[in-house]
Amino acid sequence: MAKIEEHAPALKASLNDDIGEEKRLEMYRLQVEIREAEQRAFDLFLQNLVKGTSHLSLGQEAVAAGFAAAMRPGDLSFCTYRGHAHTLARGVPITKVLGELMQRDIGLMRGKGGSMHLTSVDHGVMGSYAIIGAHLPIACGAAWRAQYKGAKDVSVCFFGDGTTNIGAFHEALNFAAVWKLPVVFVCENNLYMEYTPISDVTAVQHPAADRAASYGLERIIVDGNDADAVYRSAMAAYDKARAGGGPSLIECMTYRYSGHSRADPAKYRPEGELEKWKERDPIKLYRERLKQFGIGEETIFRIETDVKREVDEATEECKAAPPPSLDILTTDVYADGGFAWRN
Amino acid sequence: MAELTYRDAVIRGIAQEMTRDPDVVFLGEDIAKAGGVFKATVGLFEQFGPMRVRDTPISEQAILGAAMGAAMTGLKPIAEIMFSDFIAVCFDYIANEFPKSRYMSNGQVKCPLVVRTGNGGGARFGAQHSQSVENWCMMIPGLKVVAPSNPRDVIGLMAAAVRDPDPVIFFEHKSLYPTKGEVPDGEIVDTLGTAKIVRPGKDATILALALMVPRALAAAEKLKSEHGIDCEVVDVRSLVPIDTQTILGSVARTHRLFTVEENPRLCGWGAELVSIVADEAFYDLDGPPVRITTPHIPLPAADILEDLALPSVDRITDRIQRSLNT
Numbered sequence: 001m002a003k004i005e006e007h008a009p010a011l012k013a014s015l016n017d018d019i020g021e022e023k024r025l026e027m028y029r030l031q032v033e034i035r036e037a038e039q040r041a042f043d044l045f046l047q048n049l050v051k052g053t054s055h056l057s058l059g060q061e062a063v064a065a066g067f068a069a070a071m072r073p074g075d076l077s078f079c080t081y082r083g084h085a086h087t088l089a090r091g092v093p094i095t096k097v098l099g100e101l102m103q104r105d106i107g108l109m110r111g112k113g114g115s116m117h118l119t120s121v122d123h124g125v126m127g128s129y130a131i132i133g134a135h136l137p138i139a140c141g142a143a144w145r146a147q148y149k150g151a152k153d154v155s156v157c158f159f160g161d162g163t164t165n166i167g168a169f170h171e172a173l174n175f176a177a178v179w180k181l182p183v184v185f186v187c188e189n190n191l192y193m194e195y196t197p198i199s200d201v202t203a204v205q206h207p208a209a210d211r212a213a214s215y216g217l218e219r220i221i222v223d224g225n226d227a228d229a230v231y232r233s234a235m236a237a238y239d240k241a242r243a244g245g246g247p248s249l250i251e252c253m254t255y256r257y258s259g260h261s262r263a264d265p266a267k268y269r270p271e272g273e274l275e276k277w278k279e280r281d282p283i284k285l286y287r288e289r290l291k292q293f294g295i296g297e298e299t300i301f302r303i304e305t306d307v308k309r310e311v312d313e314a315t316e317e318c319k320a321a322p323p324p325s326l327d328i329l330t331t332d333v334y335a336d337g338g339f340a341w342r343n
Numbered sequence: 344m345a346e347l348t349y350r351d352a353v354i355r356g357i358a359q360e361m362t363r364d365p366d367v368v369f370l371g372e373d374i375a376k377a378g379g380v381f382k383a384t385v386g387l388f389e390q391f392g393p394m395r396v397r398d399t400p401i402s403e404q405a406i407l408g409a410a411m412g413a414a415m416t417g418l419k420p421i422a423e424i425m426f427s428d429f430i431a432v433c434f435d436y437i438a439n440e441f442p443k444s445r446y447m448s449n450g451q452v453k454c455p456l457v458v459r460t461g462n463g464g465g466a467r468f469g470a471q472h473s474q475s476v477e478n479w480c481m482m483i484p485g486l487k488v489v490a491p492s493n494p495r496d497v498i499g500l501m502a503a504a505v506r507d508p509d510p511v512i513f514f515e516h517k518s519l520y521p522t523k524g525e526v527p528d529g530e531i532v533d534t535l536g537t538a539k540i541v542r543p544g545k546d547a548t549i550l551a552l553a554l555m556v557p558r559a560l561a562a563a564e565k566l567k568s569e570h571g572i573d574c575e576v577v578d579v580r581s582l583v584p585i586d587t588q589t590i591l592g593s594v595a596r597t598h599r600l601f602t603v604e605e606n607p608r609l610c611g612w613g614a615e616l617v618s619i620v621a622d623e624a625f626y627d628l629d630g631p632p633v634r635i636t637t638p639h640i641p642l643p644a645a646d647i648l649e650d651l652a653l654p655s656v657d658r659i660t661d662r663i664q665r666s667l668n669t
Contacts, residue, residue: 076416109449119448126415127444127452131435137408138440144409145416148368148394155412168435171402175409178400332450333484335508341484342587342619343536 017293019228023069027227028290029303030065031283034085036311037094041084041101041115045262049319050101054115057085059225059257062282063188064089066230067156070238076124076142078135078157081116082188083128086158090123094314104321111324112332126155133159133168136185140172143181143241154241155183156234162193164207170214173249177215182241184234185249188224190256195268208251217249224252225282228289254282344527350520352494353383353459356501357421359530361391364419367505370397370406371423380425381461381520403429407436407458414456415444419505427462427476427514434479441510442485457504457511462490463554463605464653465518470641473649475605477552478612480512481582487535488582490514492556494524496580499533507535516553536584540593544575547599547663550590550616552579555603555654562603562659570664574601582612587619594624600632601663603654608636635662 038058044050057064068077068089079086087097092108100107101115108118116130126142129135139157146153163169164187176183187208191198204210209219222233230252237248255277259266266274290300333339347355361367369387371379375398378385388396399406403424410422424430430437437458444452464473480488487509491497497515504511541556542563551559556578566572575593579585594600600620602613617632635654643649 109447109451112449113447117447119451121448121451126412127448129440131439133404134408134435134440137402137405137436138412138415140405141409141412141414141420142416143412144368145413145418148413148418168404168408171400171405172408174400175402175405179397328449332445334487335445335453335455337450339484341583342585 019231021293021295023231024290024293025295025299025303027065027069027231028286028300029307030068030089031061031227031286032304032307033094033310034061034064034088035283036307037088037097038084040311040315041098042258044098044102044315050115051103052114054101054262055082055260056258057082057256059277059282060188060190060254061085062227062230062286063186063224063252063254066227067158067186067234070231070234071124071156072153074124074153075238076126076139076153076155078126078139078142078155079118079128080135080159080163081128081130082160083118084115087118087120087125087128090120090125092120092123092125094311095317096120098314099318099321102318103323104318105324106318106321110328112328133163133166135159136163136168136172137175139183140176140179140181143176143183144179146182147179152242153182154238156186157183158186158188160193161187161189161191161198161207163187164211165193165202173211173215173217173247176247177217180244180246183247184237184241185247187249187251188254189251190254192256192260194260195264206251208249212249215249217247220248220250222250222252224254225280225285227282227286344525346523347494347526348520349494349497349515349522349524350381350383352497352526353501353515354385354387356498357384357387358390359498360502360505361387361395366417367419367421368395368397368413369421370399370409372399372401372406372425374398374423379423381517383515383520384423403433404436407433408440410456410458411436411440411454414454415452419455421457421459421505424458424460426472427460428471428474430460430476430479437480437486437512438483442483446485453508454510455508457501457513459513459515461517462514463516463518464642464649465554467644467646467649469644473642477514477582478606478610481612481615482610485510486583487511488514489535489580490516490553490582491580492516492519492553492578493522495526495531496533498526498531500535500580502530502532503535506532511535514553518554522557536581536586538580538586538589539578540575540589541578542574542576544573544597546573546597547575547601547667548590548593548597549574549576549601549603549663550579550613551576551603552582552612553605555605558654558656558659559603561656562663565656565660566663572664572667574663579612590616591620591624594620595627598627598629599667600628601666602632602634603659604634604636605653606637608634608639611636630666633662633666635659
């Protein structure tokens with residue numbers, strides 16, 4: 001509680017318009033889309049139309065929007081089980097995401113992956129990984145391919161604060177630094193590893209940034225509730241990666257409004273903490289930002305209405321869609337399309 | 344035709360594939376400048392350069408993760424895990440990442456890579472550097488698993504593994520590295536999922552893998568010369584996919600089945616094959632199938648103890664002779 005101000009410095013709106021109206025509108029739209037789709041996923045859970053588990057990014061929308069908006073087509077995203085936001089941010093249709101959560105045939109992976117494994121290779125979403133830390137080395141490998149091939153794409157790897165305490169994090173950071181790989185590691189520090197405050201279980205105050213020096217990297221902490229700040233930080237890291245300058249590690253300070261997963265009512269939070277963070281809600285902040293740059297209420301309202309309609313339409317489309325056909329149970333285990341292990 | 348060691352066959356197999364396809368890259372600990380701790384990668388760094396043959400830190404998760412990321416995006420990596428025991432420290436990639444990415448993504452993600460690793464006992468290295476762990480990988484849907492027993496198969500199966508669109512775990516046997524065998528000139532490409540009858544016989548079928556193949560062959564010679572028992576020895580070679588037709592065909596001719604497995608007893612590959620034979624060829628059998636394995640113990644370091652643990656030529660010979668004479 002006492003650390004909120006320190007973790008999330010007050011918004012200092014820069015009137016230097018280095019980002020531009022088009023990009024800002026895109027980022028606002030993405031944040032609203034993530035908010036509405038995540039809220040819908042939660043509501044559908046309560047109706048038992050989304051099953052299994054689900055890890056929402058409510059409150060963390062600016063991180064996904066800022067990093068995705070700064071990407072070029074061809075850049076690659078590697079996400080965690082809290083990956084709906086990053087998947088939507090790359091332009092994957094809402095119907096595909098909700099359809100997967102609702103176990104429909106029109107889902108992104110036809111129900112074979114589920115909420116924790118959203119993948120859309122066509123959109124550069126190279127997978128959502130449910131084993132903590134696993135995808136950091138994988139992102140290194142994709143970046144190695146870019147380096148080897150002389151391609152200019154960047155691999156961007158998102159993970160939570162809890163990931164900074166697993167071995168794969170440290171292996172990947174060292175590996176990427178030694179090989180100078182075009183990879184950007186993004187820690188979304190929402191203050192809790194699952195149910196426990198990250199500060200209770202970590203030797204340093206900033207779980208990612210305070211480790212950067214160990215790998216010869218710059219200590220970068222960003223206001224993760226300010227999409228502009230996130231965007232600028234992303235652009236700098238991508239430019240560095242594309243120029244052959246190697247990896248970056250960026251810690252974004254943010255906060256999740258819901259529990260760790262749907263099973264978690266988040267009772268462990270101190271009273272008033274959630275409310276305090278909601279005063280700095282990323283969407284609320286960004287709405288004000290748009291107004292500062294002269295964007296009218298009408299434009300903002302139209303974005304919000306359009307997105308809400310799209311989420312409603314996607315929901316209805318998914319509700320009407322059939323479940324996956326049973327014949328896919330045994331497909332795509334091996335590259336021949338099947339699961340044969342013997343002759 | 345040339346005589347080559349198993350170790351040099353590894354080098355030739357990798358070189359053959361790296362020469363053929365510029366997307367084949369190779370990473371691991373000490374594999375580049377040092378030429379590998381088993382000297383099974385000597386000269387590759389010099390031949391293919393630092394961008395394709397890369398030394399890594401002692402970071403097995405980073406090695407396998409990086410191989411996967413490269414494979415997903417278009418390269419054909421070969422990753423070395425120095426000792427197969429170390430698979431335990433990067434098992435997430437073997438168990439959760441490589442084999443499930445295609446299925447979970449409904450076919451979107453591809454993972455064409457090879458993990459080659461030094462497997463097996465006989466070097467007096469003790470319990471953490473001597474294990475036969477093929478069964479750790481065999482049980483996971485989505486993986487392919489091979490274990491060559493001779494230099495020719497090393498090259499042919501390496502080529503097949505590198506060209507295969509699925510993740511392949513390639514078990515090289517440490518005690519076979521210095522052994523020699525005849526290898527034809529030119530390109531060698533084998534087929535995964537094919538067992539080989541390496542000694543025809545009519546009285547019993549012996550299934551063996553890797554180091555157990557030469558031991559089974561030696562036992563078969565003894566059984567023939569000392570007891571007049573004529574054994575057929577099948578080199579299983581590939582555990583996934585597995586060539587059950589060759590095995591079932593052999594049992595249909597000999598009517599007896601023995602497996603020789605270096606792994607500790609429980610859940611060894613032989614158990615699966617005995618189960619298949621019991622299920623599908625029960626009435627071909629004239630007696631109970633017998634598994635000859637290492638006992639359910641960690642491997643000891645002392646030579647007399649390790650030799651006692653692993654199936655030896657004498658133990659194989661004795662066990663088969665006793666079974667057939669009762």
